[in-house]
Amino acid sequence: MFDSGIKILVVDDFATMRKIVKNVLQQLGFTNIEEAENGEEALKKLRSDKFDFVVSDWNMPVKDGLEMLKEIRADSNLKSTPVLMVTAEAEKSKVIEAIKAGVNNYIVKPFTAETMKQKIEQIYERLKN
Amino acid sequence: MSSEMDEILQDFIVETEEILEALDEKFVELEKDQSNKDLINEIFRAVHTIKGAAGFLGLNQIVDLSHASENVLKKLRDGLLSPSPEITDVILESVDKLKILVDKVKNNDKTPEDIDSLLTKLKKIEEGQTPISEPIKKDEIKEDPESKVESEAQREDKKVASVVSSNQKIDTALKAPLKQDTEEHKDKPQVEKTIRVDVERLDTVFNLVGELVLGKNRLTKLSNVLADKYPNDPDVINLNEAAEFLQLISTELQTAVMKTRMQPVKKVFNRFPRMVRDLARSHGKEIELIIRGEETEVDKSVIENIADPLVHLIRNAIDHGIEPPEERKKLNKPTTGKIILSASQEGNNIVISVLDDGRGINLEKVRKKAVEKGIVSPEEAELLSERELTEFIFHPGFSTADKVTDVSGRGVGMDVVKTNLARINGSIDTLTQQGRGTKFTIKLPLTLAIIQTLMVEVNNMVYAIPITSVLEAVRIDNSEISSVDGQEIIKLRGEILPIVRLSELIGFNHSNGADSHYVVVVQSYDRRFGIAVDRLVGQDEVVIKSIEGNIINLNDSNIFAGATITGEGKVVLIIDIPAAMEFIKQGEAQYV
Amino acid sequence: METTVFDNQKKQSRESVQTVTFFIGPELYGIDIRNVLEIIKHYDITPVPNCAEYIEGVTNLRGRIVPIINMKKRFFLEDDGQRKEGLIIVVESSDSTAGLIVDSLSKVVDIPGEMIEPKPDIKNGKNSRFIEGLGNLKDKTVIILNCEELLRPETERNYQ
Known part of the structure; x- marks a missing residue:
């Protein structure tokens, strides 16, 4: 399983979506959650504070999820931070791109808490291996 | 849920x-x-x-x-x-x-x-x-609305897994230990710069500050009374200083709280590009809307009240102002007409202007119409200045449009624009040049929540009149009031001024029969009239408050614009000047 | 919102209700104490011309402008202008606050849930909408009032 005390960063430009994701994470027992509005802000936060996990949207202004992901993987301090990408079905073809860029898993909107749990567990299981 | x-x-x-x-x-x-x-x-x-x-x-x-x-x-x-x-x-x-x-x-x-x-x-x-x-x-998955997202996601998972295994980079990422070095971080986590606050909460703060200001006013009054009584008492002098300090701070606090309620006019302006586009298209006109100063901030209450007047002015500009492309071509004007909507702050006011480069107001047509409608005699009409003529477009029932269209001319006219603006203590100014265009300039206070008022008394009740409408107050004798066709009038410096008695406005029986009155001369639209009251109480800055619940609707009263609480804690109703003017409508033509 | 109201009602039917009782004319009325904010004795009413007849005016309740309802007129009763005590009970509904002028205050009673019966089914009663139920005490019956309805203007009801 995973440690519910881990610090999670939720990245999305839509405040309602951030709340939804946060709500889902809270249902799973996570309490230490922070938010960022876009990739740029997220990177700032990631660089100034330690986060154990990132849940990010794909499409965002200023800096989108993919660019952010690339920068995370290129940053020696951040490169091992697991990133879960939230996508819509229409973007599936892009998932390949995200995987190439080093995403750990992705989740399709709309999702349930149960799916979120599975995704996070999958990530941690793979990390263990 | x-x-x-x-x-x-x-x-x-x-x-x-x-x-x-x-x-x-x-x-x-x-x-x-x-x-x-x-x-x-x-x-x-x-x-x-x-x-x-x-x-x-x-x-x-x-x-x-x-x-x-x-x-x-x-x-x-x-x-x-x-x-x-x-x-x-x-x-x-x-x-x-x-x-x-x-x-x-x-x-x-x-x-x-x-x-x-x-x-x-x-x-x-x-x-x-x-x-x-x-x-x-692309290897796009066929969109099938029936398919379950869940199963699709799972199918995708396999793909993820297979790609993952063939990708060295992700492998390292996946195998990397989760726990990173826990070194101390210099920077604190960034706090979000803005927060969303429920308007109700802001209103509560705003109300409380209003209360504070009222309390401060009471204290100031008391300390002044004491200062008159004991001018040399050091404690009283200290008290006075403390009251002055409180005055300063509360004024600043009021400004600061006001600022939290400020919103950019963009909130209202946002809708216009679309509106102009749609109307221009349906009218076969080519119009470019230029917006300036949309970041100018005004109080929430103002934002809520300027939308309708602006919609009307812009509709007018599209409908009556800007000519169709062919006509513009003939006139050697660019086929695309321009409407410039701009906002700026001037002191305690916000100034919003709507300018179009269309045909302008045909003042000769206005002159003719004014005579036709019997508003002025043909002789008087000849003497009217351009400015005076322009003002006629704000006259009720006055429209120079030959045909009624779905854009403007829906029975609501510029008079409604003017009345609505007057209600929120705003004014509108017109500048027009035939063939060149028209510019409407609206001036509004930055906030509607705090206003200066003149407190008056009638039948031992105090009422407030917004000072922006007040021109002067004069004392008159009962014998100076005469009646023409049932309309009471007084002569003020040789001019005839229609008056309305406040006691009648608020539905009391005829006044208490005092021999002398004060007449507060007010202006609404371009017309002046007097409001007869028993006594002038004084000038006061008040915070407009709403009445709890909806069991009382001041709009139904047709006389009151709002209510406030005085420094003494009494509730005072605020007179709605444009509404009060309705009471002298019958005789207006004669007295304009 | 709706669900909360519903919950309250359910609770009322089970639990006992602390009720503030008072007289209007000869009748004893009651309001759930949870709706009562306070009782004021000294007040200064500013009349508001041109509104419903049962509105006596408004008063300043610590910075809030609160409507004052003349309960006799609200119940279409003759108002002789006499006030035994002339107290105002300030009550709160879900979205409104108002003061109710009552003749005199009785006491706060605990009415057991089983002693509260639903209001008689009088469809045409003018005041029927103001009544929540009847509370049977040993010697008297308390007409329990519905604050939501009391503070709702007439026009809105007609609209509904």
Whole structure:
């Protein structure tokens, strides 16, 4: 399983979506959650504070999820931070791109808490291996 | 629904409304610059965002419609469709429909909206239009609305797994230990710079500050009384200083709190690009709307009140002002007309102007109409200055449009604009030049919540008159009041001034029969009249307050614009000057 | 919102209700104490011309402008202008606050849930909408009032 005390960063430009994701994470027992509005802000936060996990949207202004992901993987301090990408079905073809860029898993909107749990567990299981 | 979900739903509504409103502007920009991929992408992202959140909230119609629009937008963005006014129209229609759907959610209206025909249109565009280039063949998964998202996601998982195994980079990433070095971080986590606050909470703070100001006023009055009584007492001098300090701080606090309620006029201006575009199209006119100073901030209360007058002025400019392209060509004007909407702050006022480079107001026509309507005699009409003539357009029932169109001329005219502005202590000024255009300038206080008033008394009750309407106050003797055709008048420096007795306005029987009165000379529209009162109490700055609940609706009273609480803690009603003027309407022509 | 109201009602039928009782004319009325904000004795009413007849005016309740309802007129009773005590009970509904002028205050009583019966089914009673139920005490019957309805203007009801 995973440690519910881990610090999670939720990245999305839509405040309602951030709340939804946060709500889902809270249902799973996570309490230490922070938010960022876009990739740029997220990177700032990631660089100034330690986060154990990132849940990010794909499409965002200023800096989108993919660019952010690339920068995370290129940053020696951040490169091992697991990133879960939230996508819509229409973007599936892009998932390949995200995987190439080093995403750990992705989740399709709309999702349930149960799916979120599975995704996070999958990530941690793979990390263990 | 759990309260959390309910809260999320509320957030969704607010945020989505904001997004949709901002979209209108984007579309107009897009029409000007159809190949602007950034713009298309922004619109795409907005719709996409809405879809994502709506999915969680089970708002299926919103999901379906945004999904269909998103598909079209995606093709536009990727160059698989070329933009055209027709496509833009359908997308605009979709955005409008989304607004309706969000509205339904807001009003808890569960009846389904008919979106099928729109979905078909979108689908047709998505499939039918000739792509500019060969469609890029992707291994896109066929969109099947019936398919379960869950199972799709699982199918994708296998893909992820297979790609993962073939990707060295991700492998390292996956195997890296989770626990990183826990070194001390220099920077504290960044705190969000803005927060969303419920308007009610702000209103509470605002009300409390209002109370504080009232309390301060009482203290100041008391300390002044004491200072008169004991001018040399050091404690009294100290008290006076303390009161003055409190005065200073509370004024600053008031300003600071005011600022939290300030919003950029953009909130209102946002809707105009779309409105101008739609109206121009339906009227066969070419119009460019230029917006300036949209960042100018005004109090929330003002924002809520300027939308309607502005809509009216802009509609007028489109309908009556800007000429059709052919006519403009003949006049050697550029075929595209211009409307400039601008806002700026001047001291404690906000100035908003609407300028068009159309035909201007035909003052000769106005002169003729004024005579026809019997507002002035032909002789008087000849003597009227341009400025005076211009003012006639604000006269009730005055319209120079020859035919009634669906744009303006709906029976509500410029007089309503002027009355509505006067209600919120605003004024409007007109500058027009035939053949060149018209400029309307609106001046409004930055806030409607605090006003200066003149307190007056009648039948031992105190009422407040907004000082912006007051020209002067004079003492008169009962014998100076005479009556013409049932309209009471007085002569003031040789001029006839119609008056209305406040006691009658508020429905009391004829006044207490005092021998002398004060007449407060007020101005509304361009007309002056007097309000007879028993006594002048003084001038006071008051905070306008609402009455709890809805069992009393001051609008129904037709006399009061609001209520306030005085330094002594008494509730005082504020007189609505434009409404009061209705009481002297009968005789107006004679006394103008 | 709706669900909360519903919950309250359910609770009322089970639990006992602390009720503030008072007289208007000869009748004893009651309001759930949870709706009562306070009782004021000294007040200064500013009349508001041109509104419903049962509105006596408004008063300043610590910075809030609160409507004052003349309960006799609200119940279409003759108002002789006499006030035994002339107290105002300030009550709160879900979205409104108002003061009710009553003749005299009785006491706060605990009415057991089973002693509260639903209001008689008088469809045409003018005041029927103001009545929540009847509370049977040993010697008297308390007409329990519905604050939501009391503070709702006439026009809105007609509209509904």
